[in-house]
Amino acid sequence: MASAIDTAKADAPQRRQAPGRGWRFPGSRLGGLILALNLLSLLILLGGALTLNEWRSNLVEARLESLTSQAQLLAELLSDGGVTAGDPQPTLNPLLASEALLDVFIPQGQRARIFDGDGFQIADSYVVSSRIDGEPLPPALPADAPPPKAADGVTRSETRRAQADAELYMEVAAALEGQPQSSLRRNELGDRVVSVSIPIRHVQAVLGVLTIEAGDVDETLAAQRRALIPFALVAVAVTLLTSLLIHLFVARPILRLSSAADHVRMQRSRAISLPDLEDRKDEIGNLARSLETMTATLSDRMDAIEAFAADVSHEIKNPLTSIRSALETLDLIEDPEKKARLIAVVQADVRRLDRLITDISNASRLDAELSRDAPRPVDLSKLLGEIVTVYETTSKPGEAPVRLIDRLEPSPKGGRPRGVVVGRETPLGQVFRNLIDNARSFSPPGRPVAVILERAEGEALPIRVRVEDEGPGVPPENLETVFERFYTSRPKGTKFGGNSGLGLSITRQIVEAHDGRVIAENRTGPDGGVTGARFTVALPEPR
Known part of the structure; x- marks a missing residue:
């Protein structure tokens, strides 16, 4: 019998077949790459923020523990140092309390205050050490301009001082109940301070409250913000790199394919042939192979x-x-x-x-x-x-x-x-x-x-x-x-x-x-x- 001729394969052009599909991001390789790079920049920024927030929390907690230990020691010294007067119900002696604060070393940047059993301040380390509590002067105003006031007619400085006094009073009132208190609040200058209030006891009676506050919180937060800058810069760099990669691997190849299609449309060639794009294993390669075919x-x-x-x-x-x-x-x-x-x-x-x-x-x-x-x-x-x-x-x-x-x-x-x-x-x-x-x-x-x-x-x-x-x-x-x-x-x-x-x-x-x-x-x-x-x-x- 004569050999049969398979005419379906006669003169059939050999086409480049698309490569087999391995695992890929659902729907798109390039989509997965773009998403991964964008998520990377966000994760860098988020990781930096979480790291620094954790560092800030640990730093504040460590500061509170240090002030608490210092305040407890100072409160025991005041309790045993003869600052009480009166019998049979002893009370804090303002003069002796001020002298005691003068004799105790208070580190730079810290402020110690003593309140009596009714919550009134009887001693201040700034006063006994001749420290002047001040704030930066505001910009000069015209001679006939009234001072800036808040909505109720008082100055902003007076408003800040009132808010600071109210927060301090709440902390002292809670400490007078017999439990140590700690907080992160603002002082009369508007700065954040770490504050610790320890009851001063005579046997079991609470005679007053010792409050120690440290005002270096803003410097710590400023350092934290400065530490966040490298993370932000890295995130920006990754975003810029992502944009550049998208331009190089997506935008430019698509422009080349568009130019090649225009070339074919203008009858300068009969087919699109871009070997460097056809060898790619992503959607751009699939598109180039499809256009060529x-x-x-x-x-x-x-x-x-x-x-x-x-x-x-x-x-x-x-x-x-x-x-x-x-x-x-x-x-x-x-x-x-x-x-x-x-x-x-x-x-x-x-x-x-x-x-x-x-x-x-x-x-x-x-x-x-x-x-x-x-x-x-x-x-x-x-x-x-x-x-x-x-x-x-x-x-x-x-x-x-x-x-x-x-x-x-x-x-x-x-x-x-x-x-x-x-x-x-x-x-x-x-x-x-x-x-x-x-x-x-x-x-x-x-x-x-x-x-x-x-x-x-x-x-x-x-x-x-x-x-x-x-x-x-x-x-x-x-x-x-x-x-x-x-x-x-x-x-x-x-x-x-x-x-x-x-x-x-x-x-x-x-x-x-x-x-x-x-x-x-x-x-x-x-x-x-x-x-x-x-x-x-x-x-x-x-x-």
Whole structure:
């Protein structure tokens, strides 16, 4: 048996396939990269803020512990240092309390105050040490301008002092209940201070409260803000780097693809080719490969259209030349019999030309029809049965009969028929009609044409339709060229001009559009002789 020719793979261009997809950020690699870089900058800033906030909290807690220890020690010294007076109910002596504060070392930046049992201040380390409590002077005002006042008519300084006194009084009042107090509040200058208030006891009686406050909190917070600056700068740098990477890896490649598309549109090239972008494993690489494949396909389609136009021109010129020659000769012939034969030739060429133009029109509309018709399940058993029935009812005496042989096993009850493919019913019907018409044109009168529907288990394209005839077969060297456009080589004795040479070409185009293939081969008998031709259409199963 002659070797079968797989025409679906003939002259098929090799396209660059997209690389396999590994794990990636849901939906987009670039999206994941952009999100990761932006989150990185935010995490740097957030991490710096959390770190410094933790450091600030630890620092304030450590300061409070240090002041508490210092205040407790000083309160015991005051309690045992003879600053009480009166019997049997002792009270704090303001003079002795002031002298005690004068004798005790109070570090720079700290302030110690003593309050009696009623919450009145009786001693202040700033006073006994001759320290002057002041604040920066405000900007100079015009001579006739009134001093700035708050909403109730008092100055801002007076308002701050009142608020500071109220917070201090609340802390002292709580300490007079017998429990040490600590807080972070503002003093009369508006500065934040760490304050500790310790009860001064005589045995179990609370005689007063010792308050020590440190005013270096603002300096600590300023240092904290300065420490946050490097984190902010790093976050800004990461954001700028992210923007630069987006520009380099997203914006510029897209601009290059746009420029390449404009280049193709201006007809300076036939296809987009950007190898450095096509090798990328992200969406930009997918886009570049898709554009390259698309433009290459369009270029191939343009080449095919040009070749088709050239073939059409050549095929139309043959009958036109024959008609023109016959018409020029017609007036020179006197013999009625010869003139009748010449007129018959002209009529045959006209019919051939009409058939040729019809087939060319069908071939040129094929792509548009395939794109407009949405694929749907097609039962080949039913489709082939309807086609064969039409041939049986319209067959004329002497024409080759058509027989359908359905070798598919019955489908399970309620299951999908075993001969179903996903495709377009009208083009598929045209495929089988073309093959049947071709087989009938080569079959001897009265000899049947068999249409066989079967399955090839284990094959990538398991559904097979074979059209077999008992004609002279196909020359082995033409098993592939029979699918080329305008191939019309026929055996001797066959009527010339009965075919346009487009039927099998259209068949191959439709089958390949359905992800199938069509092959041609010769049938042989026991003695090795050719007994006919066989055309096999292989189609995939629905997924």
